[in-house]
Amino acid sequence: MQAETPTSAFVTSAAEADIETYFTALQWLHHEAELLDDNRITEWFELIDQDIDYRVPIRVTRERAAGPGFSTDGWHMFEDYGSLAARVARLETEYAWAEDPPSRTRRLVTNVRAARHGDGSLIEVKSNLLIYRGRYDAPEFNLIAGERHDTLRRSDDRIRLLKRMVLLDQATVATHNLAIFL
Amino acid sequence: MQAETPTSAFVTSAAEADIETYFTALQWLHHEAELLDDNRITEWFELIDQDIDYRVPIRVTRERAAGPGFSTDGWHMFEDYGSLAARVARLETEYAWAEDPPSRTRRLVTNVRAARHGDGSLIEVKSNLLIYRGRYDAPEFNLIAGERHDTLRRSDDRIRLLKRMVLLDQATVATHNLAIFL
Amino acid sequence: MQAETPTSAFVTSAAEADIETYFTALQWLHHEAELLDDNRITEWFELIDQDIDYRVPIRVTRERAAGPGFSTDGWHMFEDYGSLAARVARLETEYAWAEDPPSRTRRLVTNVRAARHGDGSLIEVKSNLLIYRGRYDAPEFNLIAGERHDTLRRSDDRIRLLKRMVLLDQATVATHNLAIFL
Amino acid sequence: MRTERENRIPSAEEVLLEMGASLDEGLVPAQIFNDPELHKLELERVFSRAWCFIGHESEIPSPGDYCLRYIGQDPFIFVRDESGRVRVLFDGCRHRGAMVCRAEKGNASHFRCSYHGWTYKNTGELIGAPAWRDAYGQLDKKEFSLLSATATESIHGFVFATLDEDAPPLDEYLGDFRWYMDVMWGLADNGLEVVGEPQRWVMDANWKQGADNFAGDDYHTLFLHKSMFEIGVYQIPPRANMFGYHVHAGNGHQMSFSIAPDRDDPGPKFWGYDPEVVKLFREENVTPEQFELAFRSRVSVGTIFPNLSFLQVPLTHDPKNTPPQGCLTVRQWQPRGPNRVEVWSWYVVWKDMPERLKELSYRAAMGTFSVSGIFEQDDAEPWQSIARTSGTVFARKRNLQYNFQMGMGEHATSKPAADWPGPGVAFWPRYEEGVQRSLYRRWHQFMTSASYPSSISAQESAAASGRRDVSGNGA
Amino acid sequence: MRTERENRIPSAEEVLLEMGASLDEGLVPAQIFNDPELHKLELERVFSRAWCFIGHESEIPSPGDYCLRYIGQDPFIFVRDESGRVRVLFDGCRHRGAMVCRAEKGNASHFRCSYHGWTYKNTGELIGAPAWRDAYGQLDKKEFSLLSATATESIHGFVFATLDEDAPPLDEYLGDFRWYMDVMWGLADNGLEVVGEPQRWVMDANWKQGADNFAGDDYHTLFLHKSMFEIGVYQIPPRANMFGYHVHAGNGHQMSFSIAPDRDDPGPKFWGYDPEVVKLFREENVTPEQFELAFRSRVSVGTIFPNLSFLQVPLTHDPKNTPPQGCLTVRQWQPRGPNRVEVWSWYVVWKDMPERLKELSYRAAMGTFSVSGIFEQDDAEPWQSIARTSGTVFARKRNLQYNFQMGMGEHATSKPAADWPGPGVAFWPRYEEGVQRSLYRRWHQFMTSASYPSSISAQESAAASGRRDVSGNGA
Amino acid sequence: MRTERENRIPSAEEVLLEMGASLDEGLVPAQIFNDPELHKLELERVFSRAWCFIGHESEIPSPGDYCLRYIGQDPFIFVRDESGRVRVLFDGCRHRGAMVCRAEKGNASHFRCSYHGWTYKNTGELIGAPAWRDAYGQLDKKEFSLLSATATESIHGFVFATLDEDAPPLDEYLGDFRWYMDVMWGLADNGLEVVGEPQRWVMDANWKQGADNFAGDDYHTLFLHKSMFEIGVYQIPPRANMFGYHVHAGNGHQMSFSIAPDRDDPGPKFWGYDPEVVKLFREENVTPEQFELAFRSRVSVGTIFPNLSFLQVPLTHDPKNTPPQGCLTVRQWQPRGPNRVEVWSWYVVWKDMPERLKELSYRAAMGTFSVSGIFEQDDAEPWQSIARTSGTVFARKRNLQYNFQMGMGEHATSKPAADWPGPGVAFWPRYEEGVQRSLYRRWHQFMTSASYPSSISAQESAAASGRRDVSGNGA
Numbered sequence A, B, C: 001m002q003a004e005t006p007t008s009a010f011v012t013s014a015a016e017a018d019i020e021t022y023f024t025a026l027q028w029l030h031h032e033a034e035l036l037d038d039n040r041i042t043e044w045f046e047l048i049d050q051d052i053d054y055r056v057p058i059r060v061t062r063e064r065a066a067g068p069g070f071s072t073d074g075w076h077m078f079e080d081y082g083s084l085a086a087r088v089a090r091l092e093t094e095y096a097w098a099e100d101p102p103s104r105t106r107r108l109v110t111n112v113r114a115a116r117h118g119d120g121s122l123i124e125v126k127s128n129l130l131i132y133r134g135r136y137d138a139p140e141f142n143l144i145a146g147e148r149h150d151t152l153r154r155s156d157d158r159i160r161l162l163k164r165m166v167l168l169d170q171a172t173v174a175t176h177n178l179a180i181f182l
Numbered sequence D, E, F: 001m002r003t004e005r006e007n008r009i010p011s012a013e014e015v016l017l018e019m020g021a022s023l024d025e026g027l028v029p030a031q032i033f034n035d036p037e038l039h040k041l042e043l044e045r046v047f048s049r050a051w052c053f054i055g056h057e058s059e060i061p062s063p064g065d066y067c068l069r070y071i072g073q074d075p076f077i078f079v080r081d082e083s084g085r086v087r088v089l090f091d092g093c094r095h096r097g098a099m100v101c102r103a104e105k106g107n108a109s110h111f112r113c114s115y116h117g118w119t120y121k122n123t124g125e126l127i128g129a130p131a132w133r134d135a136y137g138q139l140d141k142k143e144f145s146l147l148s149a150t151a152t153e154s155i156h157g158f159v160f161a162t163l164d165e166d167a168p169p170l171d172e173y174l175g176d177f178r179w180y181m182d183v184m185w186g187l188a189d190n191g192l193e194v195v196g197e198p199q200r201w202v203m204d205a206n207w208k209q210g211a212d213n214f215a216g217d218d219y220h221t222l223f224l225h226k227s228m229f230e231i232g233v234y235q236i237p238p239r240a241n242m243f244g245y246h247v248h249a250g251n252g253h254q255m256s257f258s259i260a261p262d263r264d265d266p267g268p269k270f271w272g273y274d275p276e277v278v279k280l281f282r283e284e285n286v287t288p289e290q291f292e293l294a295f296r297s298r299v300s301v302g303t304i305f306p307n308l309s310f311l312q313v314p315l316t317h318d319p320k321n322t323p324p325q326g327c328l329t330v331r332q333w334q335p336r337g338p339n340r341v342e343v344w345s346w347y348v349v350w351k352d353m354p355e356r357l358k359e360l361s362y363r364a365a366m367g368t369f370s371v372s373g374i375f376e377q378d379d380a381e382p383w384q385s386i387a388r389t390s391g392t393v394f395a396r397k398r399n400l401q402y403n404f405q406m407g408m409g410e411h412a413t414s415k416p417a418a419d420w421p422g423p424g425v426a427f428w429p430r431y432e433e434g435v436q437r438s439l440y441r442r443w444h445q446f447m448t449s450a451s452y453p454s455s456i457s458a459q460e461s462a463a464a465s466g467r468r469d470v471s472g473n474g475a
């Protein structure tokens, strides 16, 4: 169940990216965020590669010398294609109370850093993420901040998400559930 | 007074945009945000097309099946060129207390998705918006989140805002007034 | 000790920037933010030009007619290469309690507006910044918002930060210290 | 030497006691505008006893239509049941209290609790739950209907509810204000309708600021809203605007009117409604006196105790290009904390108005009095800062009192108006704060009465508010 | 006429007094789920007297290993000292109170306070500070060790601590529940281990919602979790799922069990653990009765008073492709305010399970019961809205009571189960809320007893909870 | 057995009672550092009675110059009126309480309230409002001036105000501290000036942490600020740094000094000010004793009761390239809640210093002691965590007490210093916490005295703080 340390070397430095790769990744991320914010979950699921590895590690506060504190064996989410499919299927039942009425979300995707990888069919992309989440008539809201390390794969002329590691900036998750995708 | 449903099909998917259109829209939005954050309201007003249609629909929490809950006949703002002109004129009087001293605002414009439209003189652009608003010496602040659906029009070699629909992520507006432009 | 008014004319309008300059500045800012968010402070310091002028002016609420209220002789930070070096050296001792355990930060860099300047070796770039800062196991967090006016200088084929003015959107700083770089 | 009083922060009880006396002098303790203890007491004694506004019937035109509303801070479902009857049901499941109404608007024949599935008809009646026989064979469903407001009544479509069995009927509660509802809202055959949904927004202010302001604080328009005169949104000159009437309707209900001296005066009539709208107003629907007042009315503004205000007035969202239109906004100042209020603002038009005029009226009202309204924007500033001042220790220890003395005493400019054509007691011109004094007197009565507060006539109210000899005008 | 009672918001004392009586009728006052005064009293009377869960020994396997934990809202260091002994130390420096444990996890032989450098061994013993002789020549170090929990005990690796000297030993506190710990967690030679770190997240709900729900609210799965049946995550049909036992273990500890009728029944045994896991379960480790119950167990869920819940059940994170796996999650409902809870969720496996099965079990448990779990997601909705309802003035003035009457009375479907093989008192089927009634009875006892609450046997507890004639089953 | 005391959370009254006794033992209850009830009492009894710092006259050099300041949590306008007199006016309109000072800094001959336009001269005098005659014909303007602090006094440009009529004159309130103000701030003809505006930032800590720390907690520099010694920002070796004096000045005012043994010692003199600055210091401005002490002073740090601290010390923002410069920072710990403080930090230079040296001094002070200062950054960590510890139920029930015993008893390293050249009572070396004990003793006196707290001499204060036989040094 161990994964590589989430923050180990991943994409080459932003400074080496080419603009075309950047723009491809940027558009993909914007499109994905739009589908999620618009609650078009089935369409979103079409962006997911069958080999998806989707994780959100637990984080604990550690001393500086011990690194950023991401767990290598504790997770808030640890998903494959089947388990994501179950989540999507559930949201389509009439009883997905956690998101009915749906949260009002806004995904601010910034600091996109992308690079081609492997034979060119892969893009590795880091991005910063701030999710605004509101429910019902409360003027209060939750913010979820973090960084995402994604791998996108092009096949059949479509780009899909092959890997995602969401590195949250919270030890205690500051929202009542993760019934939304990050 | 009915408008099309705010979230109906609007811009073509981000995936189809070209980089030049993207960059044009991006720069325009950054420039606009700068003028507003810098309180250069008169200059901002020069970016407004005389045919402007500027709206902020009211939102109510609805069940998932009923959609995102944007009103089609209730508004927080519903402006044309004349009413915007009145707002700008008012801010220039000595008695615009709501914004004197001015709020300290910061507009984070992200997830810009742009496409040419019509004969090429129009750009349709969606963007995500988070406004930080502070007043006086309070360390507390308001955040306003939402998505904007804009139409930009080029004429006389200048790009101006022709349509704006601001889709707030709040049912109860979480700030004491909308004396700032969104 | 007087500086020019922080908000005086600085970079040319976003509308005039070229995409290559934009992308260069964007990548540099993303790279910088990554190093800071990853606590790679020594690497970050390599991005600093020896002639650095790094300032964060104090802000006070003024009437609209008196402008944005940035001080010209009061500062939250006023740094040169030597003082930044001392800060970096300190963080490497075992006693830098303020950031041990380190804050969990996320820098959302948006609204990047860049232009070449002078002989072409300088880029002036404005950006909007929202820093999410969390500590320990509290689900609560601080947000720091502001605009940065940076000058980047290319020399020895590397781009470094020559000037930075951070214009905070707060009069009372809403975090317990500025032990992080902005 | 400090007095003993200045030595400490007084309790809520003490503040109310002192206020009983100071109100006669036109002075109101600052502390009541930002105090946690007094706020809790308000919820207990004012909001759960008064008749509170719920909504307008046009918001739920069809059986099953519902909206989520609040009495004080408590959630209620405003719903039209299958038989067409309007109901006000507490939104808490009788099993374990989960919300049963999960949206703020919709249509439902039943409310089904998400937790264990207890299901209620839209009358509130419990009709079942999963595996009912096994789970609840012995339970008497009738005992576990959704709880309902104690009484619900509607006038011209405006629905009010009370939670107190001792509350008088709504008509009696409204006192002389009832007569004015016909004047303002009873003219057209098919009545009024709300456009869209109410705006909602929050301020760090005490809810009484809005109630007080709309009760007749015309004086603040001279300075706070000066920008409106400058850019022509409001076209009556500032000083001329003060030539109007303050009306005490009893029981804490207060109004302020601007009326034409007679029918031939060139200014606006019928609140500036377009002739096409005025055609809808029929003399048969009201008394001749009521019709006459409606005819001459330019501006009506007021507060129905405790927290419902209204404004009927000609306005424009675009002074350069669009002439003022008759507008009606109704707004509720919902308490959310000692220094927190949630404003609800409805925009109301005549059901049979042409669509084009509905839109103009909506835009004019919303462009001026709303979260973004160029009039109302400015009010948030003083209201929020009053909460700051009222929350200080200095205000508490020194017993800082606010001044509502304008118009008190024999020599005041504002005098009882013998020519006022309606019931209640009126003063002219509007240089007086008696309307606010009456509002706070009623509030004080609610805050200090253990039994249900008795009615106060307009005459008593106006007299007690610093005038000695006033006699009301019968209508 | 309103009653005098409906005239005002009752105090915490009054609410507790009324509850003493209403509980006999299966009614619980709404106010206890969102009230600042009662919350403060809970911290004082429940959490600082009960035996509270701290963590599992496998989280700190080596000397010096430590984690940060909480008793109620107060921080404690859960540490294994150099001699291997587990300690629970208050995380406040004895000099001026700064935290001495600056991380939530790590390994340290000493804790050094950052403020002035007072340094403690991981036993809590103060050993020095800078310039000790000059600064503290006369100070007796022994007087200034870190403060420790009054008592710390561990069963099957689960560590509990109490802050009260009058607390009975843990075994006595656990009552009949102790027996079940062997059944569920005592089967394998090398016991259990926690995988990863506990998840932590917050909800705007009262902590008792979780405790109550896991005490045996099977009924809510019929409706709230209907989506789980629809997509096949939970494979026992909803109504069949109700055929199980509710077990009162005394002292407020409550359980719910689903068991096979006999060993030959085709459904899951041993909570659905894989045969490779079941191989680890040895009859010698428990009594024959315990082993028999373990063998037939499909689902065990429960709450150890006050705030520790567990769930042992076959689940899958991917119903289409992966068969259900035996899972164990342990979760603590940490109070953070009248309507704020921090959930801690541990995932526990058998130490000697194959890695592959550990991962499957972890993913199944975490994918269903966790901050992101497709089961548990939905619970947040009613729990948060119950806090809203419970915080209203309406609930307070009207004495709104929640209904826990299911299964009360002679004619209830659920009956005392004579065939139950364990200690305590059991009912079958699960159409009953007696387990919750017993939980709240124990809570009420803690809230109202000045001296340490005496033990309540399962029989007393079940009887008092609305059953008259119950006799327990000896094991 | 638990004691009865450990059974419950004590009230504010009880805590103060216990503290009266424990302080004699050098123990201070944790609860006073995070308790809502005690915080409210502090605002009532400490901040609205003490002489509180408002600002420095150089911040408002010209008539009409104003800044917004706070006494406790209440807003006051610090303004120089047209006649040049400094005034401290409560920022709440006498009409309805809106703020009249809408900026934090500016120049204004009048303050005009935005709500209804009541207009005040910058003396506070009400001079009019729109349509005054019609609105307020009878009103006596003099009765409705802005409220003013009860008394305002200034020493070396430092302005203090009190809200209590029973407060003694500032000189008396300052006791022996007055003498030291001349030493530190009275040397140059044209005195001091503030550079820029004060920094302001917030911490989740109790305000007393800062006051206590600056009163003489030199000991913490040994460990918390170790990084400063390591990178050379502070150039006196840690242990040597302890060789200094703790001075009790009476009335809760406390100081800590580092001085050269005599004029010929090679280290810094006059707080390390550059010779160009030292030229400005004239013997005629002070007494010979004062001049002598100034000459030998290296570091002066202290707290004027309740919440004003200062630090005069040689520092550098860039230890590699810039030698230390004389610096002066003055900081106020403004209470914002039981565990919330707003820090205000001013940087002060000699008015006649060369600009270049002003900048160096400013940068050195701001680079080390400020929101971003590499010294002060670290203090936030323990201060915030002390608030956490102090807010626990555990600390309350167990009566957790913090240890301020350093230097108590006959055998302590630190002794009364017979060679101290100033008034008050001094101890040497700085291994003692008597200065903090005296501070808390004064605080306790304010918190418990119904009438204005009487003065406490330095001798009494030092003696009561755990020393028996101390006799002060006359100056």
Ligand code: FES
Binding pocket: D093, D094, D095, D096, D097, D098, D113, D114, D115, D116, D117, D118
């Ligand atoms: S709470 Fe509504 S059905 Fe149980």
Ligand code: FES
Binding pocket: E093, E094, E095, E096, E097, E098, E113, E114, E115, E116, E117, E118
């Ligand atoms: S507070 Fe821990 S050493 Fe002083």
Ligand code: FES
Binding pocket: F093, F094, F095, F096, F097, F098, F113, F114, F115, F116, F117, F118
């Ligand atoms: S509140 Fe200041 S003028 Fe009315």
Ligand SMILES: [Fe+3]
Binding pocket: D213, D220, D224, D225, D375, D376, D379
């Ligand atoms: Fe107004």
Ligand SMILES: [Fe+3]
Binding pocket: E213, E220, E224, E225, E375, E376, E379
């Ligand atoms: Fe559940």
Ligand SMILES: [Fe+3]
Binding pocket: F213, F220, F224, F225, F375, F376, F379
């Ligand atoms: Fe320090």
